[in-house]
Amino acid sequence: MAVEKVTIFPCGGIGDPVSSVTRLAGYVLAEDLLAGRVELVSIPPIITGVPEELEAVQAYPVIVLDGCGHRCGSNALNLVGIKPAARLFTPRVRSLTKHAIGKRRPFPEVSGQKLAKDLAERAAAIARHMLEDPAYVFERQAVSPNPEGLHDESLDIEAVLGYEEVETGCFQCTGMCAFKMRDDPELRRMLEEDVEEIEDLG
Amino acid sequence: MAVRRICMHACGGITRVGATVARLATYTVAEELLPEKTLISCAPAFLRGVEEDVLMVLKSPSFALDGCEWSCGTNLLYMAGITPAVRFLLPEYAEAQGFDLSGGSRRFPSGVTQEFARAVAERVAGIAEGMMARGGTYQFHRPELKMQPDKWFRTAPNMEGIMEFVRLEPGVYRPVTMPLLPEENAGPSPTRASRARAGGSLPAADPAVGGGEEV
Numbered sequence: 001m002a003v004e005k006v007t008i009f010p011c012g013g014i015g016d017p018v019s020s021v022t023r024l025a026g027y028v029l030a031e032d033l034l035a036g037r038v039e040l041v042s043i044p045p046i047i048t049g050v051p052e053e054l055e056a057v058q059a060y061p062v063i064v065l066d067g068c069g070h071r072c073g074s075n076a077l078n079l080v081g082i083k084p085a086a087r088l089f090t091p092r093v094r095s096l097t098k099h100a101i102g103k104r105r106p107f108p109e110v111s112g113q114k115l116a117k118d119l120a121e122r123a124a125a126i127a128r129h130m131l132e133d134p135a136y137v138f139e140r141q142a143v144s145p146n147p148e149g150l151h152d153e154s155l156d157i158e159a160v161l162g163y164e165e166v167e168t169g170c171f172q173c174t175g176m177c178a179f180k181m182r183d184d185p186e187l188r189r190m191l192e193e194d195v196e197e198i199e200d201l202g
Numbered sequence: 203m204a205v206r207r208i209c210m211h212a213c214g215g216i217t218r219v220g221a222t223v224a225r226l227a228t229y230t231v232a233e234e235l236l237p238e239k240t241l242i243s244c245a246p247a248f249l250r251g252v253e254e255d256v257l258m259v260l261k262s263p264s265f266a267l268d269g270c271e272w273s274c275g276t277n278l279l280y281m282a283g284i285t286p287a288v289r290f291l292l293p294e295y296a297e298a299q300g301f302d303l304s305g306g307s308r309r310f311p312s313g314v315t316q317e318f319a320r321a322v323a324e325r326v327a328g329i330a331e332g333m334m335a336r337g338g339t340y341q342f343h344r345p346e347l348k349m350q351p352d353k354w355f356r357t358a359p360n361m362e363g364i365m366e367f368v369r370l371e372p373g374v375y376r377p378v379t380m381p382l383l384p385e386e387n388a389g390p391s392p393t394r395a396s397r398a399r400a401g402g403s404l405p406a407a408d409p410a411v412g413g414g415e416e417v
Contacts, residue, residue: 010216011246012216012245012246013244013246014212014214014225014228014242014243014244014245015242015244015247015255019244023216024309026216027308031309040216041216041217042215042216042217043214043245043249044213044214044215044274044275044277045274046355047249047278047281048272048273048277048278048355048356049354049355049356050272050274050357051357052217053217054357070246070247070250070252071250072244072246072249072250072252075246075249075250076246076249076250079249080354106225106311107310107311143355145351145352145354145355149250150249150251151248151250151256151282151349153250153252154251155251198310201311201312
């Protein structure tokens with residue numbers, strides 16, 4: 001039946017430069033690759049109850065972009081009882097593409113921007129499958145407090161969500177409809193031609 | 203206990219310009235204005251239980267930067283039993299300071315987004331310098347971490363009904379239960395922001411100090 005929209009959930013961090021990479025990947029998806037077809041969401045508005053954000057994680061499949069080994073994005077969704085439809089794990093994607101995260105936090109260096117595009121390309125390919133394949137099935141989810149893992153990093157979030165790596169850095173969550181991540185030359189062209197890498201913002 | 207460092211707690215949003223301002227202001231304080239004296243609170247890591255991210259909001263006074271009326275920065279702390287020492291409501295502060303965020307970028311640290319972030323950072327640093335002043339009287343009392351998932355998903359803007367504030371000036375608030383800020387006791391001091399304003403690089407403000415207005 002496909003879906004009307006897909007929700008993108010970058011890790012939402014701030015201290016580690018990789019959080020600026022996942023955040024930029026979200027903007028590339030929402031503004032450049034799939035404008036109007038994805039919603040961007042972060043965890044604080046979900047927990048505090050902002051209506052639009054609550055609706056976005058319940059009504060559409062969520063692709064979470066975990067930035068680092070803490071896996072805060074996945075954990076945050078688990079805290080509110082939402083299962084990710086797909087998960088990209090930045091350290092694994094980076095191991096494949098070799099684009100460095102960089103050190104700058106307000107806005108990534110060119111290498112970090114390339115890594116953001118690597119993430120966005122994969123997320124867009126998955127999202128397109130969800131948006132366009134009639135065989136993709138998604139059932140609306142409902143938020144509910146799930147304090148398992150609240151302020152407790154000992155929780156093995158990988159095991160809790162039953163992640164299975166289906167492509168390098170790309171994970172399926174137990175109980176969610178299988179997705180495909182096809183190579184898409186059109187997405188690559190858009191990223192190369194339309195998404196400029198910026199050396200210096202001035 | 204005396205204050206040696208402050209904790210910056212940006213709202214953590216992604217959809218609005220105010221959230222990007224909160225994020226950039228945090229970096230400006232931590233990397234330029236008060237390096238070594240500023241901790242950056244990461245909301246998802248705090249929820250995850252990353253030790254340093256939990257400890258920093260318990261050991262240092264927090265500055266919550268709320269990017270919109272939903273006040274997720276302040277609210278997320280509140281839900282964990284923590285009250286910020288100071289809260290900025292950025293859209294209100296922007297209007298009062300003469301910044302129009304309607305054309306600002308949420309994606310790039312440029313233009314009015316960057317300019318307003320610096321103004322916020324300078325005001326934060328001015329307050330923080332007073333709190334950390336050698337021989338100062340500001341005292342911080344460590345809160346206790348609470349788990350209150352029963353309070354999640356509460357749909358109400360501006361902390362209505364759960365936290366009361368003293369308005370120091372438009373967009374800058376102190377929760378009524380938190381200690382008076384040094385500038386409330388001493389009157390206006392030559393903070394970074396006021397020095398910058400005196401130099402003409404920022405729009406004139408109307409600092410309502412000396413007790414403020416309870417709201």
